[in-house]
Amino acid sequence: MNEGGIFYQAFVFLTAAVITVPVAKRLGLGSVLGYLIAGIAIGPFALDFVGEKGQDIMHFAEFGVVMMLFLVGLELEPALLWRMRTPILGLGGLQVGLTAAAITLAGLALGQHWQASLAIGLTLALSSTAIVLQTLNEKGLLPTRAGQSSFSVLLFQDIAVIPILAVLPLLATKVMHHDGHHGDGHAATTWVEGMPAWAQTLAVLCAVAAVILAGRFLIVPAFRAIARTGLRELFTAGALLLVIGIALLMTRVGLSPALGTFLAGVVLANSEYRHELESDIEPFKGLLLGLFFIAVGASIDFDLVASRPAQIAGLVAGLIAIKLVILLALGKLFRLSLDQNLLFGLSMAQGGEFAFVLFSFASQNGVLGQELVGPLVAVVAVSMALAPMLMLLNEKLIQPRFGTKEAGPRDADEIHEENPVILAGFGRFGHSVGRLLLANGVGTTILDVDSDQVDLLRKLGLKVFYGDASRVDLLQAAGAGKARLLIVAVDAPEKGREIIHTARKHFPQLRILARARGRYEAYDLIEDGVEFVYRETLDSSLRLGVDALCHLGFRRHQALRAARKFRRHDEAAVQELVHMRSDRKAYMIRARQIIGDVERIIREEVELGRKPSPDAAWDTNSMLDEYGRKS
Amino acid sequence: MHSILILFAHPALERSRVNVRLAAAARDLPGVTFHDLYQRYPDFDIDVAREQELLESHDIVVMQHPFYWYSTPALIKEWEDLVLQHGWAYGSGGTALAGKTMLNALTAGAPEEAYCRVGRNRYTVRELLAPLEQTALLCGMDYLPPFIVHATHTLDASDIDRHAADYRRVLEGLRDGVLDRDAVKDAVRLNADLDVALPATEEG
Missing domain, CATH: 1.20.1530.20 (Na+/H+ antiporter like fold)
Known part of the structure; x- marks a missing residue:
């Protein structure tokens, strides 16, 4: 052999x-x-x-x-x-x-x-x-x-x-x-x-x-x-x-x-x-x-x-x-x-x-x-x-057996709160989301699987519960039957998808907002039927890009508008490309087209008024054409 | 029957007392499209193509807003700057808005007496709205005297209800084409005496 x-x-x-x-x-x-x-x-x-x-x-x-x-x-x-x-x-x-x-x-x-x-x-x-x-x-x-x-x-x-x-x-x-x-x-x-x-x-x-x-x-x-x-x-x-x-x-x-x-x-x-x-x-x-x-x-x-x-x-x-x-x-x-x-x-x-x-x-x-x-x-x-x-x-x-014991008594008082939001994952991403919601007085039930992190946060005065949100009983105890939003901000992508799967199956009324690390995870989530997907680095990388343009002498407002436009096109591209990912070749061809398109659109904006753009009213070329010639 | 587009602009609706009630009275009226600008464009990133489509598909444009520094909240100004494009709204070939009607419906903190030559504000609201009136005229639109709720800080709930009902009547009259435009042409405000502008209703 x-x-x-x-x-x-x-x-x-x-x-x-x-x-x-x-x-x-x-x-x-x-x-x-x-x-x-x-x-x-x-x-x-x-x-x-x-x-x-x-x-x-x-x-x-x-x-x-x-x-x-x-x-x-x-x-x-x-x-x-x-x-x-x-x-x-x-x-x-x-x-x-x-x-x-x-x-x-x-x-x-x-x-x-x-x-x-x-x-x-x-x-x-x-x-x-x-x-x-x-x-x-x-x-x-x-x-x-x-x-x-x-x-x-x-x-x-x-x-x-x-x-x-x-x-x-x-x-x-x-x-x-x-x-x-x-x-x-x-x-x-x-x-x-x-x-x-x-x-x-x-x-x-x-x-x-x-x-x-x-x-x-x-x-x-x-x-x-x-x-x-x-x-x-x-x-x-x-x-x-x-x-x-x-x-x-x-x-x-x-x-x-x-x-x-x-x-x-x-x-x-x-x-x-x-x-x-x-x-x-x-x-x-x-x-x-x-x-x-x-x-x-x-x-x-x-x-x-x-x-x-x-x-x-x-x-x-x-x-x-x-x-x-x-x-x-x-x-x-x-x-x-x-x-x-x-x-x-x-x-x-x-x-x-x-x-x-x-x-x-x-x-x-x-x-x-x-x-x-x-x-x-x-x-x-x-x-x-x-x-x-x-x-x-x-x-x-x-x-799971142990987790029930641990989370059970803690969750008991939670059920009475019936918060409108359940936040799964309170790490480096969920943390900011949760605090923004709490600062706005939005009742948020926070779950995390890292029990030491939970204890630490509790010492800081944040009401965080230990528990794996991919379990139906735990979601139920956290008030998923009455809540309006489920925010999935856990670190491990597979765990996130498990949570989403459970929630969609058992609590279809929940609107799900999910964190994605990058483009491919975003595709996964969109395919899983998640309507609101957030790529975690998109916003900060665009902000950095805006600042980079400004350091090079671009006007802040122009850089910001370019970033917005970029983001709009990029989000649309994700929604479009998700349907092509199985066909590698078609995907690459279309992705390349889109990259070219976005660059062209933004460049036209920079070079001013070639085509009607959303900001064309700030452009004075057509006015110069109509009124400028007479003088 | 005319279609009405309400361009609603309030940057802090959660704190509003009067505008929120006027909005509630107008929101569900048949034939009215209630367009909440600060809700749609919280970051001022206005979708110009969509705004132009909306304008093209309506006959009457109502800007509903609080009166800030003798003018509109900032988003309406941004909206004007971007949406009313040369060659579309005005200038050669700019006839998209021609023949349509424009109305400002606003709330002001000061009483009506403050808005006159001898008052604190020296001008009438209608005069202060001259830039908007002129904008409408340049676009070939018919500009109506403003609908104004004065002295908002002193109104109680029943006063506000009355103004909201008036607002609704005006919108219905505009929609149904029964508002007598000639009768109110020179009025300081559209709602100075609604019985002049509109046919009598059951509640009078």
């Missing part, structure tokens, strides 16, 4: 992704689960399209993680790190420390050496940055307190990998042996093989120092030289070269390439090329990360799982339980409200991609035997595959 060619493999991976991910998204499962299912489907234990059973395809995937960590590193400028020091060090440190300790104890209880137990504990304490960040981001939950807490802990874990890697060789109980199982497939040629443990630790520290020094003194000047050529693709090539080069160097000294590029990212976070690098690497990362999830799915050793199902299931359950209990306890300690805490705990209760690297490293260094590493890798992979499902479970089953 397995053709060796890279095109064949690429074809299989891409086909699986293109088929399963849209289906998974349509079913509300999220893209990560879609990729994982695709991976299981094409993996050696189902359709067997890629890789033989013994063949390790993780090295395929590793590069997605390598790039993701480079990008995570790039976002981590020291100032941001400093601001988040409490949650990172406190929450993250406690999470890693306590979880590692608990798992180490569990290992000892199961009869392992303390060295092996500690190695397993440290490794399994880590969660999956890739799955958690991707899923939270997709659901629009990253800005919530739970999302921020997750991010902090993941960050600490990413950093903690460095000392863990340095410590692992010291835990060796056997003489180094070479067993052929390598997470990255390159480890056979490391320079440090055969060195004593202390020398290997030293080599790791030297490599880290080398990356930092190179980032400071070598990489930036190199990019400066590349940038001077003015060739964009050369810059992309340079960025890729950097990532691949560091990955190679790191594998040579026996370190994880992901870790090396992460370090390089942090070092370059303050450089002037940060955004350039980000936008160059981002598309590669997106594609490769999908590949990574597929590989995780494909790497689950179902033979192993099938041979001892009870043991694997027990270990997975134990791992998730230990991590969940500790996460929830820490969430409580750091004053997350119950629903945020559940989100935080259930998001992070899985093994992480670093485990693959660390287990293979530990095995190479004689810390863990192959008989341990096999099942452990399977446990991590299964827990990662379960992670999106846990989050789904939280969203669909736990939160």
